[in-house]
Amino acid sequence: MSEHTDYEELAVGWALHSLEPDDEERFAEHLPGCGQCRRSVDEATAALGRLAQGIVDAKPPVELRARLLSAAAEIPQETEREAEQRQPGRSAGGESWLPGRRWLVVAVAAIVAVAVGMAGWNGVLRHDRSRQAALADRYQQAVTQLTRPGARLATLQDSDGNAVATVAARNGKASVVTLTLPTNDRQRTTYVLWGLKSAKPTPLGTFDVLRDGVDVRSVKLAAALDHYPEFAVSRETGRAAPRKPSTVLASGSVGT
Amino acid sequence: MSQPPAYHSEVSDLDLTRRLAAGDRGALGVLYDRYGPACYALSRQITADDGFAEAVVQDVFLTLWRDPRQFDPRHGGLSGWLLSATHHSSVELLRREDALRQRRPEAAGPDAAMHELPETERSAIALAYFGGYTQREVAALTGTTVEMVKARMLAGLRRLQKKSGS
Numbered sequence: 001m002s003e004h005t006d007y008e009e010l011a012v013g014w015a016l017h018s019l020e021p022d023d024e025e026r027f028a029e030h031l032p033g034c035g036q037c038r039r040s041v042d043e044a045t046a047a048l049g050r051l052a053q054g055i056v057d058a059k060p061p062v063e064l065r066a067r068l069l070s071a072a073a074e075i076p077q078e079t080e081r082e083a084e085q086r087q088p089g090r091s092a093g094g095e096s097w098l099p100g101r102r103w104l105v106v107a108v109a110a111i112v113a114v115a116v117g118m119a120g121w122n123g124v125l126r127h128d129r130s131r132q133a134a135l136a137d138r139y140q141q142a143v144t145q146l147t148r149p150g151a152r153l154a155t156l157q158d159s160d161g162n163a164v165a166t167v168a169a170r171n172g173k174a175s176v177v178t179l180t181l182p183t184n185d186r187q188r189t190t191y192v193l194w195g196l197k198s199a200k201p202t203p204l205g206t207f208d209v210l211r212d213g214v215d216v217r218s219v220k221l222a223a224a225l226d227h228y229p230e231f232a233v234s235r236e237t238g239r240a241a242p243r244k245p246s247t248v249l250a251s252g253s254v255g256t
Numbered sequence: 257m258s259q260p261p262a263y264h265s266e267v268s269d270l271d272l273t274r275r276l277a278a279g280d281r282g283a284l285g286v287l288y289d290r291y292g293p294a295c296y297a298l299s300r301q302i303t304a305d306d307g308f309a310e311a312v313v314q315d316v317f318l319t320l321w322r323d324p325r326q327f328d329p330r331h332g333g334l335s336g337w338l339l340s341a342t343h344h345s346s347v348e349l350l351r352r353e354d355a356l357r358q359r360r361p362e363a364a365g366p367d368a369a370m371h372e373l374p375e376t377e378r379s380a381i382a383l384a385y386f387g388g389y390t391q392r393e394v395a396a397l398t399g400t401t402v403e404m405v406k407a408r409m410l411a412g413l414r415r416l417q418k419k420s421g422s
């Protein structure tokens with residue numbers, strides 16, 4: 001088999017999003033400089049698109065259109081400069097598709113997983129429109145936080161590797177999109193956001209969790225957070241951040 | 257008072273993406289009307305979950321809204337781009353949520369052209385495209401090697417392209 005037949009196979013696997021990580025990395029390096037593989041990817045993508053268009057047995061709910069347009073009204077479009085600053089990454093239709101978005105998919109997936117787990121999109125709430133609307137609104141707010149241009153995201157995981165929250169830092173402000181953090185007693189306890197850069201965690205600010213499941217909480221910042229590559233959260237007795245965390249509940253790096 | 261732009265079925269996707277780049281949400285609505293249902297149906301087929309499919313479709317269209325320049329018409333049509341993006345996001349979700357796979361119906365392609373493929377090629381493509389499986393997983397599921405799966409996918413895609421005249 002010629003070397004280029006090998007790449008032709010990778011081109012098809014790339015279009016199918018089915019490559020193993022090592023093959024994906026190899027092809028990602030090869031694709032930008034190979035016109036033949038570029039055409040192969042484009043042709044395979046078009047053929048697969050025709051397959052997809054043959055699926056007719058599922059229709060989106062009518063309210064999805066309104067939700068989409070409402071969300072778009074909240075999300076500013078990227079300037080050319082902001083777009084250029086994004087890291088290049090995996091492409092569905094080409095090498096520029098979804099630049100640096102893998103982390104965003106992870107964060108949104110975590111929100112969706114919690115939303116599904118706590119509410120049952122196919123279950124009880126389908127018959128409880130007011131609660132469903134409230135949940136959808138919280139979910140939308142969370143996604144809006146995560147999709148703001150220039151936001152630095154860190155998905156925080158507990159010791160078992162479960163995503164419990166996502167920190168979104170932007171323009172000197174921070175929000176925490178809660179997933180499974182339990183509510184705290186606002187009279188006696190507080191959550192603390194920590195910046196991790198060296199061995200000593202730095203308390204950055206406090207926030208409360210007022211309801212179970214997906215929610216967006218602003219962090220009352222007491223320190224600048226822009227240069228921390230990693231964040232963590234703890235829950236503390238009292239309403240002020242201590243000098244060091246009692247127990248770190250979850251942590252995660254920016255951009256993962 | 258200026259009137260919002262009127263859209264007609266003959267307005268091209270390219271024109272709509274240009275209007276999108278100018279911040280015209282009406283263009284986003286028209287593009288959703290054109291391709292949202294197909295994207296939803298694809299994601300629903302892959303994830304077998306209404307909520308996931310809705311989230312994926314919203315995410316894909318908002319990605320286009322945030323930066324319409326991500327769609328490069330030199331590499332194909334907008335429908336292919338949107339469906340590929342939908343597929344990618346759906347597969348990413350699926351791979352995080354193994355429970356979805358456990359209750360996902362047997363992967364099968366609904367397209368007639370798929371059913372004209374040899375069984376080995378059809379199953380390799382269907383498991384990857386509609387099932388979200390990686391090539392190594394497809395090999396394990398079909399009792400063959402990764403190399404054979406790659407060859408079957410390439411041969412199958414070429415047959416599909418030939419049938420559609422591309």
